[in-house]
Amino acid sequence: MTPLAAYLLLAALVFAIGLGIALTRRAAILVLIGIELMLNAANLNLIAFWRFGPHPEALTGMMFAIFSIAVAAAEAAVGLGLVIAYHRHSRTADLDAMTRMKG
Amino acid sequence: MMIASCASLMSALVEPQMGAVLACCQPWIVRNLWLIPALPMAAAGLIALLKQPYKKAAAGLAIGSMFASFLLALCAFSRVLLSWHAGTETRYVLNFDWLSMGASSVQLGWVLDPLAAVMLVMVTFVGLLIFIYSVGYMAHDVNFTRFFCFLALFAGGMLGVIIANSLLLLFMCWEIVGLTSYLLIGFWYFKPAAAAAAKKAFLTTRIGDIFFLLGIAWLFAQTGTTLFYNYGAGAIESGALKVLLSQPGALGLTAAGGIALLIFAGAAGKSGQIPLHVWLPDAMEGPTPVSALIHAATMVAAGVYLVARVYPLMDAGAGPGQTTVALTVVAWIGAATALYGALVAMAQNDIKRILAYSTVSQLGYMMVGLATGGVAVGMFHLITHAFFKALLFLGAGSVIHGCHDEQDIRTMGGLRKEMPATFYTYMVGMLALSGFPIFFSGFWSKDAIVGSAHNWVGSQGPFWMLLTGALLTAFYMTRQIALVFFGKWRGDGHAHESPLVMTAPLGILAFFAVVLGVLGTPAWPWFTGFLESRAVPFDWAGFAEPGLLPLMGVASLIVFAGLGLGWMLYGSKPRETAEALDPVERALPTPFGWLAHRLYFDELYGVTVLRWYGWLAGLSGWLDTAVWGGLVALVAGGFRELGRVNKAVDTKWIDGSFDKGCEELVTGGGVLAWLQAGRSPGYLRLLAFGVLVLAGLALLASAVSGQVRL
């Protein structure tokens, strides 16, 4: 088992945990937390592949990870803004109760 | 029809028939002969458009058109007269195609010959006088305009019958005459008796008309034409007659005999011969001018005229000294009618009914005259009878008017003092009818008939019947005059003389009733000569014919006997009250009762024909309602059921399916809406699951393709 495999395995595990958070928790914010974890796991993947892959001097992996971090931050801001807006409207952050479109 | 005939006339002018005289070469009056019936018909049409209050306009139109027709009739008469004196052909014919069916065509036409000419003058003249009389008689009637409309239409129809050269045209005008007779008899339709009488008249003449139509059809089938005269090709000209004599008819008759009898059946209906006479007395329900014009002078004479017109057909096949079957039948029926009419007239109490039965009787005389003595004998009596019978009817109308619409002679009496003009003219008419010798036309015409019956080759039966009839005629007329004008007044109120507009025509008719006799004396048989288109010199030797003078003597004696008997019974011992018994009734109550009940002809018909007819009508009714109606109801019911099934299918299946479809749509929409309820956790799961599946697939694919070593 190479070190790459270890890192990748870890990243997969973190990703799975992030997905689990997003799918199984009731609070809306936890979905966002889960998303952040998933993004982070992907970042780890990227860095790992940059370190152990060919041409690390091209900095491709790291750059990708940097940009991913920036985008994730922006997305977290907007998402949390949405949650706040929804909470202002209906006083809840319960995902299961967020079914206003029920027909 | 008139428009079509005018159009056909125009074409006839352009394309003449083979061998015919060009229409433009005919004398003016012959070309315009159609105006004579057309003018009164046009007047009738115009009057029909007028409203009731326009009495003067209606009367003016009718009388004006009749006067114009009279002038044209005089033109026609003078033309025939001229050609008679010139010795040229006296028969003018104008034929045209009415319906062309490919090669063959149905032709109509009009004819102007002595027979037609003399009838035209008589009908227009008497008609004109009666029209003038009606102005006075119907002055107080609300339906004045309607009356003149029908009268004018009748006049047009009658004149059409006279000038028709085609049996078909004659039949059409015959029907018009029948229709107007119905309309005029039932003029006061609100009286049930009048309405019933009109219906009776129409139906009875209809029975005759059916046979008439059969005769026409048979004739057309055999000869291919309905024209009387067509320059040798006509239906009663020698060529056609030869054909008809060779064809067998029914019951041992030739076709000629069969057709002749059928046509006579039609004439019998119109002219009130036994057994179709029953309508004539009931027709007295109509206004008196109607009775005078239609049921004395003209319409009933149409039957006699028809027999005279088709006389060559009736006479076909008989050599000199022989007579045909058809003519024998005519003679016997005529004689029976003559006797019957005279018998029944003796026991009647309604002034018009006596005259009605008298008409029936005289029509019988005319038929006998035609059958035994030829066209001239019968037609002469027709002409003279027209005048004096019209006179008698108009006089009766004057009496009724003067007695304030009273018609029962038992409640009249002594009217010669109050109504002198009516009395004197009525006297003239009565003497003419009875056949008072020498001075009155009736004597000459009736004597001619009696003479020809005596000389008949068939049998002497008609002769004796006619003599008896003459006796009875004189008798009942004396009875009538005695009860009405002599004796003392038995009615209520006072009688008054009629106005001049009514008495003037009476006078004119009386004049002619006397004068016309001159035309038919044996010394100067002008009438016979005119009709037969031969020269007639005035010759006293005419009286020297063997057997003539004794016959005239016998006839005169019989008339005197009748007059005397009547005066004895009714004149010398005037009736005291209205309810007193008639002398004859006292003496012979049962026969008198039979006669008063018209020998129960109507009752006989009621029991036999009418009952059978009623049964047949009931059967037809049942058939119609139950069988045909049942069929129709069945079909209708079937359709109704079909409709119901349709509706059920429509509601349950079509609508139901549509509703179900909509329901399904709604449910489906609900399902789809439920899907999109916004349940984000579910979507997330789905998303993740999708990613899982896709990733797995991608991996598998790349594993299969060898990129990934698994």
Added chain:
Amino acid sequence: MFGVGVPFFLASFITLVGALAAATMRNLVHCALSLTVAFGGLALLYLQLGAQFAGFAQILVYIGAVAILVVFAILLTRGVGTSLIHVYARKWGLGLVIAAGVFALLGWALVTSLPGAQAVAEPEVSMLEIGRALMSTYVLPLEIVAVLLTVSLIGAVIVAMPEGKTKEDGR
């Protein structure tokens, strides 16, 4: 084992603990804080992999900004007296299964397809090179990210703005 040393296991242990804690804790603030711990562990991992810039960027951005943001959001969306009775959503088992499936798939793919050990030299990465790369090769993404950040900033503000006036106008 794995050819990695103890620091790896330590950092991964911290990350996993943080992640799992975030997955299971009842209190949302505790979840956010454990998330922060996970971020920290990940930063350590980046440092171990020689991506110093990424590691420090991770600390600065994620721990310093995102985590704070999350905590803020949690605090702002706390209702009065609202305590989530149920921690887990309905049908959480299904979610768990799916997550497990994902891990299984990834793990299986990983284990069966990775090549053998290859020793790669540790790259020498200097800030100068990173800077140069950002300004030359990656200038477009840089600019785009800049725009993105601006837009998301404005967007977040607008989305989270109280509705106040507009509600009254719209009546």
